[in-house]
Amino acid sequence: MRWQFMRGMAIMVFAVVLVACGGSSTSSSSSSSNQDSLPSINLAANSISVNVGAGQAKNINTPYVSVTICQPGTSICKTVDNILLDTGSTGLRVLASTITSLQLTQVVVNNAPILECASFISGDAWGPVKLADVKMSAEVASSIPIQILADPSYSTIPSSCGGSQATQISNTLKTNGILGVGLFISDTQSYFNCVPTTLNNCRISLSLSPNLQVQNPVSAFPVDNNGIIIKLPSVSANGASLITGSLTFGIDTQANNSSSGSYVIPTNSSGLFTTIFNNTTFTSSFIDSGSNGLYFPSGNLSSVLVNCSSYSLAGFYCPATTQSYLAALTLKNNIQGNVSFSAANAKTLVASGNYAYNNITGQIGNNLFDWGLPFFFGRSVYIGITGRTSNAGIGPYYAYTY
CATH class of the missing domain: 2.40.70 (Cathepsin D, subunit A; domain 1)
Known part of the structure; x- marks a missing residue:
């Protein structure tokens, strides 16, 4: 979730459909x-x-x-x-x-x-x-x-x-x-x-x-305490009603959590890194599973990435047609890694009744780029905890594989 300013910079997920209340049962043991x-x-x-x-x-x-x-x-x-x-x-x-x-x-x-x-x-x-x-x-x-x-x-x-x-x-x-x-x-x-x-x-x-x-x-945790890996399957352009993936604890601590072949994104002490998109450098970028879209300023794309008119979709982009983009992330040793993504019409997507989308995008403040949950689909995403060591480096860092 995008907290106030990293150390968690979070915005709560937008309620784009009717919300149902509920709770867990109360039996003990x-x-x-x-x-x-x-x-x-x-x-x-x-x-x-x-x-x-x-x-x-x-x-x-x-x-x-x-x-x-x-x-x-x-x-x-x-x-x-x-x-x-x-x-x-x-x-x-x-x-x-x-x-x-x-x-x-x-x-x-x-x-x-x-x-x-x-x-x-x-x-x-x-x-x-x-x-x-x-x-x-x-x-x-x-x-x-x-x-x-x-x-x-x-x-x-x-x-x-x-x-x-x-x-x-x-x-x-x-x-x-x-x-x-x-x-x-x-x-x-x-x-x-x-x-x-x-x-x-x-x-x-x-x-x-x-x-x-x-x-x-x-x-x-006693052993697997240096980070996590979230692995979610790919989602089609139309979304899916339900997908199931995994959260694995530890990085390079067991056979199933190797970081080999991953693209490592070092961060500063506040957990931020640099994204280059649309000829703009966003030095306050972060990867956040608690954000339900990819969030970035529309800048000179505002005539295409128009805001949705519906109140329930406030903050999301509703372009007339799906847009395809490419962004560059600053990786370890100052190498750039290219990431492609799409921005579809949020109103059209939500009308499908699905709940998992890889092409939901929305507005956020200047200099910020929030790689929310759509970034996770079709990838294994690593979160390296501050001060903890793995083969990928010493945290804090992000990493990903396809």
Whole structure:
């Protein structure tokens, strides 16, 4: 998801069709599911299924995974479905209503609970930080900080996090949570040290050590902790109703996660790299599975890449005919890698009733190029975590293969 400015630069997925509400079941010590659950496939012990389909949100280009959350050191667990897989943010955030059977340990500093205000362009993610064991397939991140959204014990939002006027992610997300598996280990967002009765007196900009901040679960795995690989099949120009791929943990740590032959994109410390498109250099480029389109300024193409007139498609491009383009990415050793993509009419695509598209594009601010979910179709995309080493290099970096 495109956060405020990398360390997550995210915009929430546009709701281009009617959104259906739902939630995971609440039985403990077992796997939970609901009528909106998507299929899974048999994978290696360091991989889980990724589905792009209607799911719970009924939004286009939304990648879903399932995550098991446990009370630390116990077998009391909940598997929560319909969690958004997001390479543009850091850490697990889950709705309180999906884990009501769990008693997670509150992170406390100076005898007061820690709460987080994580800022997205479309709103704020407000809620307490608690410790949990996070399990995906055979991988376990033990006793790491996660954020609980829409926790009824902390329903009052302090003015420093937008107060009563704040747009909360928990009200707009329409999924059960966000799994942030981006380039960073901790999320470096705003933290508060306060008690529920005095929320408006919370101290903002709390100097919180990185290990107490919301953590990228992958970075806490015992072995496969240096990054991830997302592999999604190709999609036709007309889209697909459902596709299933994989999320594999680790890079060059096992036989199934080799980076051999990949095109490596080093980033700066903020996770940004350079894209050259339409004779323009975009130095603030990033790869983000939580963005449901490819987003870039139309520039001198504005007469062709016209904005969609429909309110529900605001921000998307609706060209009269499908446009084909070529962009160049700055790869390792300053080599350029060419990437072709198409921009189709978003209104026509969405009318098909499908949910996975490789040619949805839209508007974003100057100097930004957001390689959203369409970039992932037909590729294996690597996310190298900051400070961690693989054959592809030392993170942060992106990489891809066809």
